[in-house]
Amino acid sequence: MTARLAQAVAFQRRPVASLLEHEHGNGSAFWLPTLIGGRMLVVATPALAHEVLHARPGVYVAGRANQRILPVLPSETVLTLDGDEHQARRHLLAPLFHGESLEAMAPIIREIAARETAGWPIGAPFAALPRARFMTLCIAARLLLGIQQPRLVADLERHLSRALHPYTMLAGAQGLRRLGPASPQAAARRSRARFARGVAEVRGARARISRARPPDALDLLGPVIGAGLHDTRVADELFALLLAAHETTAAALAWSLELLAHDPETLTMLAGATDRGDRPRLDAVISEILRLRPPLVDIVRELSQPTRLGHLALAAGTLVLIPPPLIHRHGHSSPETFVAQRFLGDHPDSETWLPFGGGERRCLGASFALLELREIITLIAERFEVHPADGVREMAHLHGTALVPGRGARVILRPR
Numbered sequence: 001m002t003a004r005l006a007q008a009v010a011f012q013r014r015p016v017a018s019l020l021e022h023e024h025g026n027g028s029a030f031w032l033p034t035l036i037g038g039r040m041l042v043v044a045t046p047a048l049a050h051e052v053l054h055a056r057p058g059v060y061v062a063g064r065a066n067q068r069i070l071p072v073l074p075s076e077t078v079l080t081l082d083g084d085e086h087q088a089r090r091h092l093l094a095p096l097f098h099g100e101s102l103e104a105m106a107p108i109i110r111e112i113a114a115r116e117t118a119g120w121p122i123g124a125p126f127a128a129l130p131r132a133r134f135m136t137l138c139i140a141a142r143l144l145l146g147i148q149q150p151r152l153v154a155d156l157e158r159h160l161s162r163a164l165h166p167y168t169m170l171a172g173a174q175g176l177r178r179l180g181p182a183s184p185q186a187a188a189r190r191s192r193a194r195f196a197r198g199v200a201e202v203r204g205a206r207a208r209i210s211r212a213r214p215p216d217a218l219d220l221l222g223p224v225i226g227a228g229l230h231d232t233r234v235a236d237e238l239f240a241l242l243l244a245a246h247e248t249t250a251a252a253l254a255w256s257l258e259l260l261a262h263d264p265e266t267l268t269m270l271a272g273a274t275d276r277g278d279r280p281r282l283d284a285v286i287s288e289i290l291r292l293r294p295p296l297v298d299i300v301r302e303l304s305q306p307t308r309l310g311h312l313a314l315a316a317g318t319l320v321l322i323p324p325p326l327i328h329r330h331g332h333s334s335p336e337t338f339v340a341q342r343f344l345g346d347h348p349d350s351e352t353w354l355p356f357g358g359g360e361r362r363c364l365g366a367s368f369a370l371l372e373l374r375e376i377i378t379l380i381a382e383r384f385e386v387h388p389a390d391g392v393r394e395m396a397h398l399h400g401t402a403l404v405p406g407r408g409a410r411v412i413l414r415p416r
């Protein structure tokens, strides 16, 4: 194996550890070969990250970069568009995730979390990540599409997980196109088509149900998308939104359980935190979870023109990676330790805390994700004691572009 291939495989297997090793030898910016996006420039300091994220519009573009690291994404979605088209799409979707829409979501999130956690095993070890995935997909499907039937949600989950299959993820490697129908590009096309058929089925089933009895769920995406997008684009946008929303929030929840299982005092404090008006403590804990275990390893931009960054002269087309796990170590004492009160009375600084990215492409669903985390973590803390299944602390593995606990966040629950 060549040295570059070995480095690319190491990043895939042990993403955070291998970034730390590279940083140790190379400092603030270094080149990293990767299997999926090819060679990237990793920017490892808050100052350089700020320079990239807040550069003049159009210099560093995110849409083309997102497509390179997640080639299964369709080309015309809020994640993959750039320039005016991106702004128009973002403008169309933004109202879903603000103010009144969010307030209406909280009781539905609580109801789904209560129903799903009621089926979690008690007194026996289990991996929380797959359960968190299903729960967050139930929430997204109910809020975005208005569907409630677990069977339809399970179908959506199957389509999404096939899309993140490691082989499909290789669709960015142009050399593999020659494999024709067996190529990852063909697998990605099939995956998107299956998902589009699944969405059509789900929407059809929902239309039949709504005719029989009025829906009691939100269907946030329906009216907005119906008003502003052609039908052919609806499935693509949904696919992108669910990919952005689902694995990230599930990873954040799984890490929450993994970390809180080792900090029972904090978990007890969180039981009823919202009722007691202790929202600042809850938010501080969530900020620390997202600092220490950010769900995404890669905020990416592609250079649209030759540019200088720090002391480097970079060519157009360079892919720049800003990894929250490295940036989040700056500006803190004992950055590798979970400190529940770290952000108490002190909002995270947007230069050293960027689990949701930054600049004009900052995560559109950040407020929604934080609402989900607040509601679900409080509910779990109220109902359960969470214990580690064994003494092993879990390492981060890559699933798609998400950093997930390597053993799935194995815990034991006991009723409180």
Ligand code: HEM
Pocket (backbone or CB within 6 Å): 062, 078, 079, 080, 090, 241, 244, 245, 246, 248, 249, 252, 294, 295, 296, 298, 299, 300, 354, 355, 356, 357, 358, 359, 360, 361, 362, 363, 364, 365, 366, 368, 369
């Ligand atoms: C804890 C959960 C989540 C995390 C950590 C997260 C993180 C991120 C990050 C790092 C980006 C890239 C930002 C950049 O390039 O600067 C992003 C983009 C995005 N996220 Fe999230 N996300 C989460 C949940 C969600 C949810 C729940 C939704 C939607 C319901 C969502 C929708 C989006 C969209 C649409 C974009 C693309 C924005 C654009 O390019 O204009 N995310 N997210």
